[in-house]
Structure formats: C-alpha cells, structure tokens
Amino acid sequence: MxxxxxxxxxxxxxxxxxxxxxxxxxxxxxxxxxxxxxxxxxxRGNGTGILLYNKSKKTVILTKQFRMPAYVNTPADGMSIEVCAGALDKDEAPEVCIIREAEEEVGYKIESAKKVLECYTSPGAVTEKMFLFIAEYDDSMKINDGGGLEIENEEIEVLELPFDKAMEMMHNFEIIDAKTIMLLQYAEINKLIPA
Structure with a gap:
C-alpha cells in the first residue's frame, strides 16, 4: 500500500x-x-466474542444488555442480544480476554476457547478487529451469576437458550448483532450442536 x-x-x-x-x-x-x-x-481498540454451546442440552449462552448507539439509531429500546464479548486490554491476548469475559459477563469458567473467525464489523469507520471464539460449556462450569462488573457499569442479563430458538431469533431480526450472527451461523454450518 x-x-x-x-x-x-x-x-x-x-x-x-x-x-x-x-x-x-x-x-x-x-x-x-x-x-x-x-x-x-x-x-476503540480490538475486541473478542464467544459462543458458548452445550451439545447435550442443545443450548447456547447469550447476553442481553442496553446499547446506547443502538438506541440512538432505533429508539425503540436499545436492548441488544449478543454473544459474550469484551474489549482487549493493552497487549492482552484475545483468548485470555475472552476467558476472563466469560466469567465476568455470564459466570462460566472455561479453560480454553477456539478462535474461529477474525473480522472488522465496520471497516469504513471503526478500527476495531473482532476475534471470535467458540467453547463448549456445561453446568459444572458455572461459578457465579455473571452480569458484568459494576465498576464497568455493566448490567448484563444472561440468557441460556435452545440453539433452535437462537437461530429463530436471528431469522426474526431479534438478534441483529453482527458478531453474534456470524458465530451462530458458524455453529450451524459446522454442526456444533446435533439436530
């Protein structure tokens, strides 16, 4: 260039x-x-996102939280359903970040995560690159209720949904977050959750 x-x-x-x-x-x-x-x-730096999925229960863990930019665009309510995600701290490895975010936001302690995608969600205006992961979870990994950190002014509702319901919500435009759509479609294409 x-x-x-x-x-x-x-x-x-x-x-x-x-x-x-x-x-x-x-x-x-x-x-x-x-x-x-x-x-x-x-x-705003780079970020991470993760789709936590459970094969036996056929469920995924998502979050629901208020997003001011979404509200500014469409003032209906500003609530957004998304995969667990977070911003990378300076010089932090993406996998380290997403493991920490999974514990803070949704209350699951995972040991590792598999990176499946890297993407810019709006390369014409935003420098942020997203590192997207998947990981299996089970009930034994739940160590707290999640919800985010008060110090970061987070108020996050944790959603455990049947995978089919999450896909239906995506097709009905209830889930319109790009990173979440990409990870749900990745799960569907790669048959992470058996039919």
Whole structure:
C-alpha cells in the first residue's frame, strides 16, 4: 500500500471513551490519479466474542444488555442480544480476554476457547478487529451469576437458550448483532450442536 498512500495526517477530533480521528491522505487510484481524501476513524481498540454451546442440552449462552448507539439509531429500546464479548486490554491476548469475559459477563469458567473467525464489523469507520471464539460449556462450569462488573457499569442479563430458538431469533431480526450472527451461523454450518 505504500506506493498508493502518501501525506497521511491524523488529527484527534474527540478523545473520551475512545478516540475519533480525522485522517487526511492522498490516495493513488488505478488510473494513476492522486486524490486527497478525508475520513473519520473511530479507534476503540480490538475486541473478542464467544459462543458458548452445550451439545447435550442443545443450548447456547447469550447476553442481553442496553446499547446506547443502538438506541440512538432505533429508539425503540436499545436492548441488544449478543454473544459474550469484551474489549482487549493493552497487549492482552484475545483468548485470555475472552476467558476472563466469560466469567465476568455470564459466570462460566472455561479453560480454553477456539478462535474461529477474525473480522472488522465496520471497516469504513471503526478500527476495531473482532476475534471470535467458540467453547463448549456445561453446568459444572458455572461459578457465579455473571452480569458484568459494576465498576464497568455493566448490567448484563444472561440468557441460556435452545440453539433452535437462537437461530429463530436471528431469522426474526431479534438478534441483529453482527458478531453474534456470524458465530451462530458458524455453529450451524459446522454442526456444533446435533439436530
């Protein structure tokens, strides 16, 4: 890309919960023309998500919580049904993060998780890369009620749903979170939960 980009200048527009940059740059198009472009880029770090599934019970663990950006877009209620997820701390390995988040958010202590996907959910505006995992769970792994951390102002409802119900909710647009849709579809395609 170095031969297609030059004169990159980043200016901070906001630096509160995350950092909003205005990035001005020159970009060389295929026809050889150079054009000066400007984009805004929201940097909130990278994140993780995990689908916990139980083969014998044919269930998955999801969360339900209020999301202000979803409310701003569609002020019906702002509640979002999602897989357990969290933001990576500086220099933290994604697997370490998601194991910690599973305990904090949904109350399950898992020993390991398998990374199955990496993705940008909105690469035109947000720098966040998501590292998506799966792991099996059973009732013996439940060590607390979950719900998130008060210090992080989290209020998370833990949902244990039949896999078929979760898929129905996705098809009925009750689940519209991208990382959750990808992991549910991964589970379906790879037959993680027997029919």
């Amino acid at each position: 170095e031969d297609k980009l030059r004169n990159i200048q980043k200016n901070i527009l906001a630096n509160e919960w995350a950092t909003l940059y205005r990035v001005d740059y020159d970009y060389k198009f295929e026809n050889g023309d150079w054009r000066t472009l400007s984009r805004e880029s929201y940097d």
